Amino acid sequence: MLAKAELLFVRVLAPLLLLPLSAASFAEEGGMWREVLNMTPGVTEVSRTIYDLHMAIFWICVVIGVVVFGIMFYSMIAHRKSSGREAANFHESTAVEIAWTVIPALILIVMAVPATKALIHLYDTSEAEMDIKVTGYQWKWQYEYLGEDVQFMSELATPESEIYNNEAKGEFYLANVNNPLVIPVDTKVRFLITSKDVIHAWWMTDFGIKKDAVPGFINETWARVEETGVYRGYCAELCGQGHAFMPIVVQVVEKDEYQTWLQEKKSEAAAIRELTQKTFELDELMTQGEGVYNRSCAACHQANGEGIPPTFPSIKGSDVALGDVNHHLDIVVNGVEGTAMQAFGAQLNEVELAAVITYQRNAWGNDTGDAVQPIDVYNFKHGQ
Amino acid sequence: MAHGPAKGIGRWLFTTNHKDIGSMYLWFSFSMFIVGGFFAMLIRAELFSPGLQMMRPEFFNQLTTMHGLVMIFGAIMPAFVGLANWMIPLQIGAPDMALPRMNNLSFWILPVAFVILMSTMFMEGGGPNFGWTFYPPLSTTYAPDSVNYFIFALHIMGASSIMGAINIIATVLNMRAPGMTMMKMPMFVWTWLITAFLLVAVMPVLAGAVTMVLMDVNFGTSFFDAAGGGDPILFQHVFWFFGHPEVYIIILPAFGVISAIIPTFSRKPLFGYSSMVYATAAIAFLSFIVWAHHMFTVGMPLTGELYFMYATMLIAVPTGVKVFNWVATMFRGAITFETPMLFAIAFIILFTIGGFTGVMVAMAPADIQYHDTYFVIAHFHYVMVAGAVFSGTGAVYYWLPKWCGRMYDETMGKLQFWLAFIGFNITFFPQHFLGLAGMPRRYADYSLQFADWNMVSSIGSFIYGAAQILLLYNVIATIVAGKRVTEPKTWEGAEGLEWTVPTPAPYHTFSTPPEVK
Numbered sequence: 052m053l054a055k056a057e058l059l060f061v062r063v064l065a066p067l068l069l070l071p072l073s074a075a076s077f078a079e080e081g082g083m084w085r086e087v088l089n090m091t092p093g094v095t096e097v098s099r100t101i102y103d104l105h106m107a108i109f110w111i112c113v114v115i116g117v118v119v120f121g122i123m124f125y126s127m128i129a130h131r132k133s134s135g136r137e138a139a140n141f142h143e144s145t146a147v148e149i150a151w152t153v154i155p156a157l158i159l160i161v162m163a164v165p166a167t168k169a170l171i172h173l174y175d176t177s178e179a180e181m182d183i184k185v186t187g188y189q190w191k192w193q194y195e196y197l198g199e200d201v202q203f204m205s206e207l208a209t210p211e212s213e214i215y216n217n218e219a220k221g222e223f224y225l226a227n228v229n230n231p232l233v234i235p236v237d238t239k240v241r242f243l244i245t246s247k248d249v250i251h252a253w254w255m256t257d258f259g260i261k262k263d264a265v266p267g268f269i270n271e272t273w274a275r276v277e278e279t280g281v282y283r284g285y286c287a288e289l290c291g292q293g294h295a296f297m298p299i300v301v302q303v304v305e306k307d308e309y310q311t312w313l314q315e316k317k318s319e320a321a322a323i324r325e326l327t328q329k330t331f332e333l334d335e336l337m338t339q340g341e342g343v344y345n346r347s348c349a350a351c352h353q354a355n356g357e358g359i360p361p362t363f364p365s366i367k368g369s370d371v372a373l374g375d376v377n378h379h380l381d382i383v384v385n386g387v388e389g390t391a392m393q394a395f396g397a398q399l400n401e402v403e404l405a406a407v408i409t410y411q412r413n414a415w416g417n418d419t420g421d422a423v424q425p426i427d428v429y430n431f432k433h434g435q
Numbered sequence: 436m437a438h439g440p441a442k443g444i445g446r447w448l449f450t451t452n453h454k455d456i457g458s459m460y461l462w463f464s465f466s467m468f469i470v471g472g473f474f475a476m477l478i479r480a481e482l483f484s485p486g487l488q489m490m491r492p493e494f495f496n497q498l499t500t501m502h503g504l505v506m507i508f509g510a511i512m513p514a515f516v517g518l519a520n521w522m523i524p525l526q527i528g529a530p531d532m533a534l535p536r537m538n539n540l541s542f543w544i545l546p547v548a549f550v551i552l553m554s555t556m557f558m559e560g561g562g563p564n565f566g567w568t569f570y571p572p573l574s575t576t577y578a579p580d581s582v583n584y585f586i587f588a589l590h591i592m593g594a595s596s597i598m599g600a601i602n603i604i605a606t607v608l609n610m611r612a613p614g615m616t617m618m619k620m621p622m623f624v625w626t627w628l629i630t631a632f633l634l635v636a637v638m639p640v641l642a643g644a645v646t647m648v649l650m651d652v653n654f655g656t657s658f659f660d661a662a663g664g665g666d667p668i669l670f671q672h673v674f675w676f677f678g679h680p681e682v683y684i685i686i687l688p689a690f691g692v693i694s695a696i697i698p699t700f701s702r703k704p705l706f707g708y709s710s711m712v713y714a715t716a717a718i719a720f721l722s723f724i725v726w727a728h729h730m731f732t733v734g735m736p737l738t739g740e741l742y743f744m745y746a747t748m749l750i751a752v753p754t755g756v757k758v759f760n761w762v763a764t765m766f767r768g769a770i771t772f773e774t775p776m777l778f779a780i781a782f783i784i785l786f787t788i789g790g791f792t793g794v795m796v797a798m799a800p801a802d803i804q805y806h807d808t809y810f811v812i813a814h815f816h817y818v819m820v821a822g823a824v825f826s827g828t829g830a831v832y833y834w835l836p837k838w839c840g841r842m843y844d845e846t847m848g849k850l851q852f853w854l855a856f857i858g859f860n861i862t863f864f865p866q867h868f869l870g871l872a873g874m875p876r877r878y879a880d881y882s883l884q885f886a887d888w889n890m891v892s893s894i895g896s897f898i899y900g901a902a903q904i905l906l907l908y909n910v911i912a913t914i915v916a917g918k919r920v921t922e923p924k925t926w927e928g929a930e931g932l933e934w935t936v937p938t939p940a941p942y943h944t945f946s947t948p949p950e951v952k
Contacts, residue, residue, distance in 0.1 A: 087885060088868045088871065088872065090804055101800050101801055105795070105801045105804070108795050108798060109795070115791070116788070119787065120787075123783065126762070126765040126768065127770060127780070131769070131770050131771070132769040133771070136767075136768075136769040138703040138767070139767040139768070140703065140704070141706075141767075142704040142705065142706050142707070143706070143708075148756070151759045155752050159749070159751060163744070166800055167741060170737065170740060173800060173803070189577075214487055214880060215487055216486040216488065223882070224485060224883050225881065248572065248576075249570075249573040250572070261732045261803045261804065261807075262732055263733045265733065265734065266572060267661020267662060267667070284873075287806065287807040287875045288570075289565065291496070292564075294492070294875075294879070295492065295880045296492075296880070360559075361559055361560050362560055
């Protein structure tokens with residue numbers, strides 16, 4: 052039986068330990084955008100430091116493991132009863148106990164030194180060249196370029212049809228957003244991270260950043276990215292049903308390219324302020340409203356407007372959608388305290404708010420015929 | 436010694452016998468293990484491939500939450516309380532537990548708690564969906580209405596644990612046979628004594644945390660709501676002040692079991708008994724001062740982060756001592772490989788791997804990358820499953836002949852071991868890769884680069900699940916039709932008072948205290 056056990060150990064355990072090596076090739080074949088075996092060094096000094104630390108601890112553990120398991124397997128093979136061994140009777144040695152208390156302690160001290168240095172470095176948010184406020188919402192991110200009057204929501208761009216397997220999944224399934232965060236290369240960016248509802252966590256593997264977004268508090272962290280490119284991350288703290296559906300995409304561009312982009316964003320904002328004055332047809336509002344609804348509302352209230360009661364009430368045939376417009380505006384703009392209903396006043400612009408409220412009041416047989424105009428939203432916001 | 440067990444259902448409802456109560460704990464624990472395992476199978480089935488196939492994310496979150504709660508509070512903890520009930524009186528030469536009526540109560544409120552907890556899944560709005568760690572505001576403002584039932588259930592489980600712990604402390608301190616000094620107690624008794632103190636210390640903290648959540652949900656307080664002057668992070672501090680010792684509550688009795696099995700099948704006394712006792716106490720002490728290493732990304736100040744990193748790394752020292760002592764016990768022994776020994780050896784290997792990843796996640800800067808990923812899932816399943824569950828399974832094979840006077844089938848036992856060992860590693864080893872490559876935990880769906888390893892992991896989990904059905908078969912087959920054994924000492928190398936009483940252990944043992952030399 053023992054021979055069998057040994058054989059099984061050799062056949063099962065050894066391949067498991069070797070798996071990291073053999074599987075490297077297998078990950079490459081898939082042509083995926085990330086090797087799925089180990090941490091990657093990333094593109095910031097911090098992420099590289101973390102990677103080096105990770106590999107150092109890993110190899111120390113491997114060495115200790117080889118020694119400990121080596122002695123153990125030697126005993127299992129050499130000191131079997133079936134090989135006619137008599138058991139020894141020693142069961143104490145103060146010297147040995149002291150040795151294997153002190154040596155691990157020394158190893159730990161050696162490991163603590165680089166870890167401390169790394170931690171001090173990654174906590175140093177001083178002398179940042181620009182600030183971006185990151186706000187977590189159920190289930191999307193808002194980015195605000197402080198001092199630049201630019202802010203926007205960044206939401207999952209993967210269509211429901213891919214999630215529910217009605218369509219082939221794209222390369223960046225659940226890792227693509229409508230508006231990526233854009234930052235300049237070689238610039239120390241400070242991120243101020245908070246949340247409007249539950250706790251989220253903003254995680255960019257390639258930058259070596261993971262920071263919780265806590266409602267009512269602001270955390271800070273930073274990155275100086277050294278290579279241009281598109282980087283992807285995820286929300287890392289359980290935040291409800293859309294937890295897996297609020298990825299992060301950061302586009303790192305050359306500095307002048309970033310300036311051009313920033314100017315574009317500013318003029319876009321100005322154009323939208325213009326549009327607030329315009330009067331729209333019901334059809335236009337409905338078309339735009341459907342898009343906004345599917346992006347911002349459907350995760351909870353569902354595409355058919357029926358919600359998931361009692362947490363997410365139905366809009367179809369509801370008193371709110373069929374009743375007083377101002378009450379409806381109030382709920383959408385200010386949210387409902389103590390419930391999952393967020394305040395969308397800061398998330399959506401006047402045109403989007405007008406469109407989505409119009410859509411809610413006319414879709415799914417609600418048919419009130421109300422066409423809420425951007426200016427109504429503007430007046431409501433400023434009159435309240 | 437005239438009377439034996441009562442007849443009919445009354446024997447089980449009103450029993451104050453430590454063996455009956457121990458058996459009930461073990462059966463309850465196994466049934467919860469199957470339920471929690473079923474939840475895990477559903478989770479792995481959904482994660483078999485990318486996309487949502489079987490369920491909404493909302494239900495997925497309920498499954499992960501319930502899987503954690505059921506496994507920790509329903510399966511692992513009661514399993515070791517069951518073992519304690521059976522074995523502590525037998526190992527210290529006591530006729531029963533010190534507080535037998537409380538023993539009955541602490542068991543019977545457990546099924547009540549779990550009926551309440553399970554019933555939430557059928558309520559409007561669904562069961563708890565905020566993870567077993569129930570961080571507010573997800574568990575307060577954004578929670579389903581059933582959160583109140585969840586809190587009530589947790590309170591009952593806590594009361595049950597506290598009563599069980601008090602009973603064990605009272606038994607160990609007062610009921611030892613003459614001559615059974617503290618430093619002669621078997622390691623299983625020692626580890627349970629220390630665990631019981633941990634339980635008495637931290638279960639009330641959990642009760643405090645859930646009560647504050649209850650107040651925030653129902654009575655307008657703002658303990659964990661910044662808008663009212665509270666702090667959501669405060670909850671995490673309180674929770675992990677309970678939660679970290681809880682991890683050791685689960686693993687320390689497992690250490691005790693391993694410290695019984697390894698010497699028996701190595702036919703050599705446990706190496707470094709007194710250092711094992713001190714190491715256990717050191718681990719228990721350290722468990723109180725490391726809690727915030729679960730919170731390295733919440734935005735603690737640098738100094739706090741450094742302190743919790745250093746303190747956490749220290750735990751590796753006493754834990755290492757234990758592993759080295761077990762290996763030294765095997766060294767130059769005369770080893771045989773019966774099923775309990777296979778589980779114990781697998782425990783040492785896999786628990787040590789979990790310990791290595793434990794040192795890795797203790798390093799705060801590296802934990803920035805590991806935190807809340809599948810790397811952490813892999814880490815704590817190596818400790819909880821390959822640690823606690825393997826040890827519990829080994830304990831059942833080890834003591835089953837003593838309990839029922841019948842021997843399990845060695846071939847079937849070994850088959851079950853290999854199925855569990857292989858299934859476990861196929862399930863959880865690849866999760867290290869997933870986490871390092873960037874897959875967050877508690878995700879109902881994932882990007883395509885994670886697809887291959889998730890499929891491997893799911894296949895492994897089905898194998899591991901099948902191994903548990905085989906365990907159930909083995910235990911029932913042994914009880915019903917196993918080969919009868921009557922020798923008091925089932926295993927050649929076994930030491931201790933439990934091997935001096937007849938096999939199967941009679942309903943009452945040690946009515947006259949044995950003399951321990």
